[in-house]
Amino acid sequence: MNEISSKVLKGDSRSIARLITLSENNDPKAKMIMKDIHPYTGNAHVIGITGVMGSGKSTLISELSRAYREQGKTIGIIAIDPTSPFSGGALLGDRIRMMELTMDKGVFIRSLGTRGMLGGLASSVYDVVEIFDASGKDIIFVETVGVGQAEVDIIKIADTTLVIIVPGLGDSIQTLKAGIMEIADIYVVNKADRDGVEQTVAEVQSLVDIVCSDKERKTPIIQTISKESKGITELINEIEKHKNFLIETKELQKNRRVRYESELVEIIRKRLMNLIFDESKFKDKVELLINKISQKEIDPYSAADEIIGKILK
Amino acid sequence: MEHRIRVLVAKPGLDGHDRGAKIVARALRDAGMEVIYTGLHQTAEMIVESAIQEDVDVIGLSLLSGAHMTLFIDVADLLKKKKISDVIVIGGGIIPKKDVPKLKRAGISGVFGPGTPCEDIVDFIQKNVKR
Numbered sequence: 001m002n003e004i005s006s007k008v009l010k011g012d013s014r015s016i017a018r019l020i021t022l023s024e025n026n027d028p029k030a031k032m033i034m035k036d037i038h039p040y041t042g043n044a045h046v047i048g049i050t051g052v053m054g055s056g057k058s059t060l061i062s063e064l065s066r067a068y069r070e071q072g073k074t075i076g077i078i079a080i081d082p083t084s085p086f087s088g089g090a091l092l093g094d095r096i097r098m099m100e101l102t103m104d105k106g107v108f109i110r111s112l113g114t115r116g117m118l119g120g121l122a123s124s125v126y127d128v129v130e131i132f133d134a135s136g137k138d139i140i141f142v143e144t145v146g147v148g149q150a151e152v153d154i155i156k157i158a159d160t161t162l163v164i165i166v167p168g169l170g171d172s173i174q175t176l177k178a179g180i181m182e183i184a185d186i187y188v189v190n191k192a193d194r195d196g197v198e199q200t201v202a203e204v205q206s207l208v209d210i211v212c213s214d215k216e217r218k219t220p221i222i223q224t225i226s227k228e229s230k231g232i233t234e235l236i237n238e239i240e241k242h243k244n245f246l247i248e249t250k251e252l253q254k255n256r257r258v259r260y261e262s263e264l265v266e267i268i269r270k271r272l273m274n275l276i277f278d279e280s281k282f283k284d285k286v287e288l289l290i291n292k293i294s295q296k297e298i299d300p301y302s303a304a305d306e307i308i309g310k311i312l313k
Numbered sequence: 314m315e316h317r318i319r320v321l322v323a324k325p326g327l328d329g330h331d332r333g334a335k336i337v338a339r340a341l342r343d344a345g346m347e348v349i350y351t352g353l354h355q356t357a358e359m360i361v362e363s364a365i366q367e368d369v370d371v372i373g374l375s376l377l378s379g380a381h382m383t384l385f386i387d388v389a390d391l392l393k394k395k396k397i398s399d400v401i402v403i404g405g406g407i408i409p410k411k412d413v414p415k416l417k418r419a420g421i422s423g424v425f426g427p428g429t430p431c432e433d434i435v436d437f438i439q440k441n442v443k444r
Contacts, residue, residue: 017368025316088317089342095363096352102359109366111349115317 005036011135013108020110023127026270034127037134042256044076044133045243046140048158050120050180053146055164056190058097059226061141065101067232068139074106076132076140080122083113090114094143108132120144120151123270126263129157147180155183156262159255160242162235164188165204167196181207184219186238192223192231217245276307285310318346318442320371321364323355325388328378333405337373340431341438357387364392364400370442373434374421376406382415389420399443405429 007015022030047064049057058079065075079094090113101107112122121144122128132140144154155161163184187204189197204221212218220238224231246252276282289303322338324331331353338348349367351360364372372392374385385404392400403423404416413424423437 013365017366021316021319021368083347084342087343088345090347091338091342092347092349093352095349099352099355099359102362109363111347111367113317113347 001036002033005033008033008037008131008135009040016108016131016135017110019131020124020128023131024112024115024122024124026274030127034130037130041130041133044129044137044140045239046129046133046142046157046159047239048142048144048154048161049164050144050147050151050154050161050183051164051188051190052166052169055146055166056226057143057146057164058094060162060164060188060190060224061143062098062101063224063226063229063232064236065098065107065139065141066229067236069104069106073138074136075101075108076128076135076137077101077107077109077143078122078125078128078132078141079109079111079143080114080120080125080145081111082145083115085116088115108135108137114145118151119153120147121153121157123266125157126259126266152180152183153262155258157259159246159252160185160239162186162188162239164190165200166191167194167200169200182211185242186235187219187221188231188235189221189223190226193225193228197223216249272311275311282307282310316444318371318438319349319367319369320346320373320438321349321351321360321367321369322373322375323351323360323363324353324375325355325357325360325384326376326378326380327354328376328380329353330377331375333377334373334375337375337405337431337434341373341435344435344439346435346438357384357391360388361391361395361397365395365397369400370444371438372400372402374402374404376404376408379407381406381408382412385416385421386419393420401438401441401443403434403437405434 004015004019008019019033049061051057061077068075081090081092081094083090092111092113094111095109098109110128114122117123129140142158144151161183163180165187189200201221208219222231222235222238224235276286292298293300293303320341322334324334338350341348351363360372372388374388376384381404389402401422402420404421405425408424408426416424422441425434
């Protein structure tokens with residue numbers, strides 16, 4: 001076994017951090033290590049946190065982490081912020097709200113840029129979940145970018161998905177119906193000291209009544225005020241209840257299968273894109289075809305057929 | 314495979330003026346780097362621990378209070394103590410010229426005073442990162 005692999009399995013911070021970098025950079029060394037650690041995964045409970053910008057995701061994670069630490073659980077936090085499509089750079093600012101966790105040896109926080117991935121996640125997020133899991137973390141939080149309506153990929157990776165809503169969005173909850181409002185395992189109405197909280201809870205409740213009318217489990221709604229640590233115990237109870245529900249109904253295995261499926265799709269997607277757009281063998285051909293499309297000498301579908309034909313050869 | 318330069322931008326100590334740090338953070342982002350901004354009131358221990366978890370290439374410190382001779386050097390010393398040799402430390406803020414040689418000897422490889430164009434900082438990082 002690779003030296004980094006065994007150090008990661010022992011929970012060594014610097015090895016964990018370095019392996020995440022290798023994975024983010026698509027370094028071939030990462031592949032070998034990920035292979036070593038895969039058998040040691042599957043024990044952590046993965047909690048996805050999603051919601052619009054400014055809904056308080058980072059602060060809520062900080063509060064939940066503190067409560068889980070009191071129970072003696074170890075924690076990995078993946079905090080995702082958008083990569084600029086123009087410069088490729090990113091400003092990752094989620095640590096600011098988690099400052100008090102920095103010196104706790106039982107908490108590891110890693111900030112990731114999306115690096116071209118849509119859907120609210122980062123392209124290395126599957127690897128980072130596996131790395132934290134193999135290193136022995138009991139709970140893994142995945143914080144998505146501040147989402148709009150369609151960034152729902154978090155459900156492919158999380159065992160339990162929390163959708164954070166804040167009062168004051170008013171009727172806009174109606175417009176969210178088709179997007180992120182469908183994916184919650186638990187709704188969190190955060191900043192519940194704000195005006196309009198009753199209306200927000202009522203709106204979410206009416207949505208739950210419709211969506212869950214034929215379901216065994218009705219999605220609970222928990223009110224929290226993160227900055228005053230209110231509602232955190234209730235929220236943790238609901239997360240634990242959901243976890244037990246997943247185990248009893250065997251939904252957990254199904255969820256995990258979905259995760260591995262989407263991880264596999266993501267690995268294949270990355271490799272194929274790399275093969276077509278970065279490797280010199282195809283790159284010139286692709287450039288040429290794009291020029292031809294612009295000049296109307298060929299259509300995009302036929303160009304795609306040509307490229308795929310070349311790969312299959 | 315591509316390595317994207319990662320930079321931790323931190324404000325050590327009690328100084329609460331972070332506009333400069335935020336402008337530099339933004340400029341580094343626009344130069345294609347990933348910038349982890351940790352906010353105010355960081356201790357040397359917090360800065361180094363965050364740098365380890367985030368696996369950064371650069372630690373950028375900003376200080377306007379005058380405590381740079383203590384706080385910047387604390388960060389550089391802690392890195393040495395932990396045998397972390399592939400991270401460079403740079404600093405900016407109100408730093409008298411006479412302090413610069415001492416800071417450099419202590420391991421702060423780049424020092425940038427008021428009026429430094431952001432491009433100079435970007436250039437320095439690109440030329441000096443160790444991976």
